[in-house]
Amino acid sequence: MLAFLLVISGCGSKSGGIVEDKINVMTTIYPIYEFTKEIGGDEVNVINLLPAGVEPHDWTPKSQDIVNTSKAQLFLYNGAGLEGWAPAFLKGLDKDTKVKPVEVSKGVKLISSEGDDGHGHGDEGGAEEQHDHHVDPHTWVSPKSALIMAENIRNSLVEIDPDHADRYEQRYAALKQKLEKLDESFSSQLSGLPKQEIVVSHQAFGYLARDYNLEQYAIMGLSPDAEPRAQDLVKLTKTVKEKGIRYIFFEELVSDKLAKTLASETGVETLVLNPVEGLTKEQEQKGDNYFTLMEKNLQNLTKALQ
Known part of the structure; x- marks a missing residue:
């Protein structure tokens, strides 16, 4: 009985949040974390790098994050310039890591924002004096973009774990339905x-x-x-x-x-x-x-x- 219990407890053994017998996915921001958990279900262990209450623009990774990400199968980040630390972070991972980085905002038509990254401006076309363009990274705030992001997450899970593709497809379909309903609510309630x-x-x-x-x-x-x-x-x-x-x-x-x-x-x-x-x-x-x-x-x- 004792040996049996040891085997059972060893199955899901964790090392710094990493679970050995699951697909381990590191995510950078809360919406990506939530969508990945919804699509991944029991097959996936999702670890969000940012703790609760932290503003993503202020955050930088710690050495434990490098250790965990090196052991994971997927690293899902927003991209579009949100995680300025990502290129150096990925370079710093263990040489033998098999983690696959995926830019979740890929396919969203990005907004180039005239103005600044640091010195205030008015609306999208504001701050006439400044003409440096910065990409707006806040893609997930629109349900329309969130739909594209959810699809990218689904694709990355299916690619890394084709054995459970049917389950990912099924849960993605449920999430897609919720996002479409949210999109319809925004369209209908804001239009008039x-x-x-x-x-x-x-x-x-x-x-x-x-x-x-x-x-x-x-x-x-x-x-x-x-x-x-x-x-x-x-x-x-x-x-x-x-x-x-x-x-x-x-x-x-x-x-x-x-x-x-x-x-x-x-x-x-x-x-x-x-x-x-x-x-x-x-x-x-x-x-x-x-x-x-x-x-x-x-x-x-x-x-x-x-």
Whole structure:
């Protein structure tokens, strides 16, 4: 009996989160983690590199992450410039690693954002003085792009583990259905609203804006650390007043100081618009996920655009 128990416990033996008898997948951000778990099911052990409550733009990998990723079969990262550390990270993996890196945003029509990566701008075409282009990496914030990402995750799992292809296909079909339903909700509920302009704390909603005919004005750039310049804030204050904007959106993983300042200066209120880059510890405990957060986003957008 004891020998039998030892064999049983040895089956799923873990080393730093790696499970020996499963497909081990390292993911970089929460939405990729969630979609991979949904499609992978019991066949897959998914480890997300970013802990709860951490903003992805601020994060860098640790040595244990290199060790784990070297032992994994798949490394799923967003790409589109989100994980600036990825090229060096992949070079640093063990020489005999068999891990396959997959850029999950591949196939999404990327938005090239004029302006900055660090020094504030207005809307997508804003900051006339600066003409350096940066790719907007926040692909998953639109259900339309999330559908492409889910398909890439499915393909990578089928390729690495063809024996369980049927199961991956089945679970992917269920996820696809949920994402299509979410896409339909966004399309139908946002299409008839009187307003289209949203003012957000950081420029994370470009894909959402493009796919559902909204116009995004951001206080900060593509990176939430990008400090806005005084003239950008003056311009934004003017926009809020001219367009009759009633709410300024802020997000949980980024300081709400600037959003609240702008709101009080313009006499409007604040609401949350979540770029679903990660869960806070509280959201994790509540059992929130991509879908609950995106549905809350839709409610808040509907309220703000009346």
